[in-house]
Amino acid sequence: xxxxxxxxxHRPEQIGSLVRGDQKLCELMKGSVQSLTAGRVxxxxxxxxxxxxxxxxxxxxxxxxxxxxRDQFILIFLPGDLFAVKSLFVTRHPDRVQTLxxxxxxxxxxxxxxxxxxxxxxIANRCLWQVIEEERRLHSWVFxxxxxxxxxxxxxxxxxxxxxxxxxxxxPADALTFQFPLTQVQMSEHLGITPVHANRVVxxxxxxxxxxxxxxxxxxxxxxxxxxxxxxxxxxYERTTPQYGLPGSELT
Amino acid sequence: xxxxEPSGADRSHPSDVAMHLxxxxxxxxxxxxxxxxxxEKKLIPKEELVAAVENAITAKKAMADANWxxxxxxxxxxxxxxxxxxxxxxxxxxxxxxxx
Numbered sequence: 470x471x472x473x474x475x476x477x478x479h480r481p482e483q484i485g486s487l488v489r490g491d492q493k494l495c496e497l498m499k500g501s502v503q504s505l506t507a508g509r510v511x512x513x514x515x516x517x518x519x520x521x522x523x524x525x526x527x528x529x530x531x532x533x534x535x536x537x538x539r540d541q542f543i544l545i546f547l548p549g550d551l552f553a554v555k556s557l558f559v560t561r562h563p564d565r566v567q568t569l570x571x572x573x574x575x576x577x578x579x580x581x582x583x584x585x586x587x588x589x590x591x592i593a594n595r596c597l598w599q600v601i602e603e604e605r606r607l608h609s610w611v612f613x614x615x616x617x618x619x620x621x622x623x624x625x626x627x628x629x630x631x632x633x634x635x636x637x638x639x640x641p642a643d644a645l646t647f648q649f650p651l652t653q654v655q656m657s658e659h660l661g662i663t664p665v666h667a668n669r670v671v672x673x674x675x676x677x678x679x680x681x682x683x684x685x686x687x688x689x690x691x692x693x694x695x696x697x698x699x700x701x702x703x704x705x706y707e708r709t710t711p712q713y714g715l716p717g718s719e720l721t
Numbered sequence: 722x723x724x725x726e727p728s729g730a731d732r733s734h735p736s737d738v739a740m741h742l743x744x745x746x747x748x749x750x751x752x753x754x755x756x757x758x759x760x761e762k763k764l765i766p767k768e769e770l771v772a773a774v775e776n777a778i779t780a781k782k783a784m785a786d787a788n789w790x791x792x793x794x795x796x797x798x799x800x801x802x803x804x805x806x807x808x809x810x811x812x813x814x815x816x817x818x819x820x821x
Contacts, residue, residue: 489738511794535793536795537796537798537799537800537801537802538796538799539799539802539803584750602731618810618813619807619810619811620812620814622810657807660810661806661807661810662810663753663803663804663807665750665753665754665757665807666753666757666808666810666811668777670759693752
């Protein structure tokens with residue numbers, strides 16, 4: 470689980486502390502492992518919740534649904550991510566957290582983590598890093614939703630997911646095919662477009678030989694073109710990190 | 722987006738309600754697809770398509786405010802808002818043309 474590369478490009482002097490914090494969290498969460506099926510709600514919207522989680526395998530997401538039927542997938546969590554870290558500081562969670570695939574998670578009660586957080590700077594750094602990393606992802610995604618076309622958003626999503634899976638050691642560095650458990654409706658709810666529009670973009674990617682979605686997997690067929698489409702929405706960190714592809718990089 | 726089936730539907734024969742809902746859903750999907758085709762073929766600028774949908778949203782909200790279809794109109798406005806946001810994410814024609 471511990472992989473220094475995933476903290477890359479963050480202040481070098483922090484890396485040791487972040488890796489130690491990760492290991493210490495593993496110890497603290499030992500014995501709390503649970504296997505859950507896809508579609509299971511871990512945190513209910515607008516409810517009190519006492520636990521912080523780490524995803525060991527599978528995908529989960531945070532989403533917000535409103536009374537008129539609209540639903541936005543806010544963040545996607547991948548293996549190695551801590552989530553519901555806000556339980557440390559807030560009683561009530563405004564949004565729902567649910568599993569997107571079968572998952573294995575571990576968890577820790579907020580009071581137990583609070584005590585460790587106050588006692589051990591490595592654990593505090595690891596928790597804080599997750600919040601900072603989430604903020605970076607959210608800033609990129611807000612920019613994408615406000616300024617990006619549907620094609621650019623989907624390209625960014627694929628570049629981002631692949632890069633994160635490689636950084637967390639869940640995918641080989643040259644992999645172009647990976648598990649993609651989102652349905653087209655869920656994908657549209659993350660991309661901020663309708664299912665009809667998502668279907669057209671997916672079809673267009675397939676017809677242009679960029680990426681093909683099939684049987685719960687995505688196969689990137691033209692990485693350079695995908696990277697070119699995503700480029701305007703990528704932040705400085707992603708643009709300079711090899712796992713997200715460098716400009717003009719050819720993996721096909 | 723939820724995917725609940727209308728209750729009381731016979732597996733071999735859709736109920737009248739299910740048929741009406743299916744036609745309504747098919748209409749929205751069809752109109753949205755046609756809007757995409759019109760934008761792709763550059764027959765109508767996406768801004769005008771968005772304006773048309775925004776117009777429909779205003780009409781639906783006015784219906785809700787006037788207590789007409791009070792349960793359905795706000796949901797319909799939500800569906801239209803999704804379509805409007807989605808149309809905004811169509812490629813910007815001027816940007817596409819400049820980038821070749």
